[in-house]
Amino acid sequence: MSKLAEFRAAERALAEQLAYLESLKNDGALKKEIEFEEKLKGLMNQYGKSLRDVIAILDPDSARDVVRRGPRGAQPTRRERQIKVYKKPHTGEVVETKGGNHKVLKAWKAEYGNDAVESWLSA
Structure with missing residues (x-):
């Protein structure tokens, strides 16, 4: 493929991506999610809570899973080898x-x- 053909293909792909981005910007559901996220982060800062704290409040069962798995979803420790x-x-x-x-x-x-x-x- 020639350099000119590559350039035009990249240009078309960029135009498609920009059109998709514009359609997302005008999407009402996305705007609501962004607004919700901003308000949630504001509340978390206001009350000094982390994301883990919020998850533990909203879904107490998931907090038990985190304790069982360890920090950051680590795998359970392997059984110690026998001597x-x-x-x-x-x-x-x-x-x-x-x-x-x-x-x-x-x-x-x-x-x-x-x-x-x-x-x-x-x-």
Whole structure:
């Protein structure tokens, strides 16, 4: 596509976007929403309330969800990993780990194989 064609296409798209913006500006429902938002923000400032306070007042059940999820909708925390205890039968050496990224455990797996080391797992 030539630069002139690109320019004209962009110009048409801009004209369409401007026409859409003008139609939104003249929309009565949008004007009412903007007015409501301004009045609500004014009231919140007047009474020193935050958006969370207003939501907690209007919908108390949602406040419980926020407490359950944590700040800013964070995911619930993961279950803590259980400690696994491996006992090497040859020497009686014990390794306690919560994951498979343990230096000694990796060395054992490299030397004896994964299946053998997993069989050393104590219940």
